[in-house]
Amino acid sequence: MKWLVRLLLLVLLAAAAAAGGVAWWLNQPLALAADSVELSIEQGELPRDIAQGWVHAGVQAPPWALYHWFRWSGDAKRIRAGSYEIGAGTTPRELLRKMVRGDETLATVRLIEGWTFRQFRAELAKADSLKPASAGMSDAQIMEAIGSPGQAPEGRFYPDTYAYSKGSPDLAVLKRAHRAMQQRVEEAWAARSSDLPLKTADEALILASIVEKETGAAAERGRIAAVFTNRLRVGMPLQTDPTVIYGLGEAFDGNLRKRDLLADTPFNTYTRPGLPPTPIAMPGAASLRAAVRPDASKALYFVSRGNGTSEFSDTLAEHNRAVNKYQRGR
Template sequence: MLILLVLGCLAAAGLATWWLHRPLPLAAPAVELSIEAGSTPRDIAQAWVAAGVDTSPWLLYQWFRLSGQARQMRAGGYELTAGASPRDLLRMMVRGDERLAAVRLIEGWTFRRFREELAQAEGLQPQTAAMSDEAIMQALGLPDVPPEGRFFPDTYAYAKGSADLAVMRRALHAMQRQLDAAWAQRRPDTPLKSPEDALVLASIVEKETGQEADRPLIAGVFVNRLRIGMPLQTDPTVIYGLGPAFDGNLRKVDLQTDTPWNTYTRRGLPPTPIAMPGKAALMAAVQPAPTKALYFVARGDGSSAFSATLTEHNRAVNQYQRRKSP
């Protein structure tokens, strides 16, 4: 009897060892599962089987329990691929090796374009789909703050199954860090009165820049205009103020139609940013290039020509925009 008992125990141990190292049968090449915080080991075992792991949920649960690591399993989004064993499955959840995707936010995008990109991102839960811009900002802890320009353009990796609001929160905090860092390095003679001013100016610089090297000079032009009370007269702010009504063709009547963002009809900075500025634009806003230029015009190759006087500017416009000889 004792010998039979020992042999039975050895056989059971052998079967357990075989099962723990054997690849788990999957219903698909990869099985994905999002584990919510507070899920019990039994819930997790059953969820994996329901997701497509073809094994006994009781066996999985017993493995989690007897391993001594059941309480170390982390919430998150996971992907189990072919060839993974029960040991691999537990190790993945204990380490928190989540399946990741990424979304890239581009400098110069508006908040509306930002929301569109998040809505199309792989594996990102559209928690904000039915929310207004105002509701989103309230959920992020900034009620009554306009969302435009508040999110830092970068590439954000996330676990599949994450909420889009979580990515927004990370981008929001990233912009605040970048803005605080830039403001701390501002020139002492800047006419900008607050970090908010710097964010607005940086967004304009971002939209006006064709080449990175021009950013500090373009910022210098706008700073010079602010110092003397000259209207900024920048087309991107007018376009932003037109909103969805803009059809891609900026007309003279648009420049004459007053909106809070029309920097031809109003002096000073517009009331909000007009896009998401990147780090280079933020730094250009607080550390503009020393220049006497008050004007610039696109050369047609992505760069700009800068002028200190209206006469010089008109000459540059004739040369680069109207294609007349200087």
């Protein structure tokens, strides 16, 4: 009988030692093959594969030890998909806690006000660790993929800085930017001036894109928007160079010539009245506000002073004098 008691005692002591060893290991920093180790976990990935993935990425620990820790903890099914990074000092306990919290490593991509959709796509294509799901897609296919089939993409994406999990598809960023612009346009349209000569929120977006491209000084957005709304009221052509340049597309070589102003395209606001058929760039919040709530002004003209600001005029005679002063040096 005594030998049975002694055997049981030995088993209990061994179990306690093993438990103590496990507890010690769980709180010891993991050895890493580099200063930091990254791993992207896909949705539905099995705990065994996650453990093996960390070892393959550079965690110097037995994969079976990580796997059994994940299972024994009871949190294996709570591990979230995403991109994770750990550094020196990370323990097995902290590693699992990070994955359960979804404490991901995020990258960012910045989309600039005034960019065209072509520039937008180029920036996404070179963004860090962003999966190029849209590569090879036409603009029309992209719009269909994000749920807006038949819509022209120009101006439909809000310029901002977007954070994303490494390994995310670029279509996810496009969807967020598209949704953000829809919301911004709706908010701006709801706050529009009562006498605005625009019929739809889409027209406001088009005007905002022109204001964005014409603005040299941020404080002048409202006055520039006023010039264009005044012209729309009296049926005067908008005569704005950025729309002509947009219509030329890749043929534009940086030098706008008189023949370009005379060449009729759907975007030539010298040869065609009213707004162009689509936006010409991605406007920011300030240009959207200016388009729907322009400054109170009678100006119909403006010309660059050559220092980033503009001279505004109510009449053609005043405008001609300003052109002579600032453009011709007379």
